[in-house]
Amino acid sequence: MLTLYHLWLSPPCRLVRLIMEEKGLEYDLKAEKIWERRPEFLKLNAAGEVPVLVNGKNHIAGFTAIIEFLEETNPTPPLLPGDAHARAEVRRLVEWFLFKFKKEVSDPLLSEKVLKKYLKLGVPDTDIIRAGQTNLGHHMTYLSHLTGEMNYLAGDEFSLADLAAAAHISTVDYLGEINWADYPDVRAWYAKVKSRKSFRPLLKDHIAGMPPPDHYTSLDF
Template identity: 45%
Template sequence: MSVERTLHHFPLDPASRQVRLVLGEKRLPFTDVQVRYWERPKELTALNPSGLTPVLVETRGEAQLVLCESRAILDHLEESAPEPALLGREPAERAEARRLLQWFDRKFEFEAGGYILHEKMEKRLLGLGAPELANLRQGREGLKNHLFYIDKLLQDREWLAGKRLSLADFAAAAHLSVIDYFGDVPWADFPAVKTWYMKLKSRPCFRPLLLDRWPGLTPAKQYDDLDF
């Protein structure tokens, strides 16, 4: 029986982007529904009481499965559509991919992405006024620290978790891509990271992200350039 998938997401949400990338990499078709999560629409909170994106709804005939937020969705997709395998084929790579998923969704978000995206994106969406420069400085400094760490990983590995492309790469790229939308990633200072990101950016699953636009939030000029 065929599966119909509907993804409720916000285009500039890193968690939503992780799921979109994985759906694209696994070539799983889906219908996307863009939601303004900060307005807590009833349709979204009925699916996920936390009011957060993403939410994936899978329908098989009369049966419906509602999966809330990125980790639950990614685990489910890896189990239900195991090819290509994106957690690694060896225990060490799977463990490292899981560690880095946690790293980017918690540590990176707390120390870098959260500051930048709150000041540059969420304040505009919520009408909270101009960005605070001190918060932007702190976020940018945190971003540089994380880019140094990513660069260090890539010195010894082809991909972040090891020899193969994994969920760790998609998590990192999802977070960085939203920051890149606003032009805040200093790619020139981290050539190894830039090369890694260019490889990801050139994959078919990444193309829909490069088309993302949101009213009032104009992307940086290099955002959709594959040879930036």
């Protein structure tokens, strides 16, 4: 049985969950309060970060290593296309969301709107929030370009790129940061991804004292 150490609204952790759901894997979840820096957890990942995947006596730290491990050990259904050029495009988009979107949007919004409140670290910095919101607008415009031309982000077939993007979009949507009326093509794409069986566990996530907007769980939003 696989065990995933995670945080509920962490996009990389959500991506790992989505991959395991797509591949029909059984797993347990353990929410890890990384700010406590438990010695037992630091033995699994000296960086003190999630996600960490435990597989029997072995463990894998870091989202890129976990993603590669899951795809290599569970190739069905494949989340990477067979063509080398198509795989390169999927990987480019995965990197875009796991690094660029994370740095410019997810991290600042989660830090200011969730972690500061949860850890009682003071008043959120409105300048940082505004910068994250501005960056979100730029990324949503890029997503509109991608979704306006193709069925999925990297082409006509569903792929890891869609899961990586949706992991971040779902987190930002939980925070109520997306005005879906402004992005009809992205909304249509997200509705398809959100309707997949693999997405159901994420829609059940609920942070105490921080409920999502009503449309978060709706497939018709």
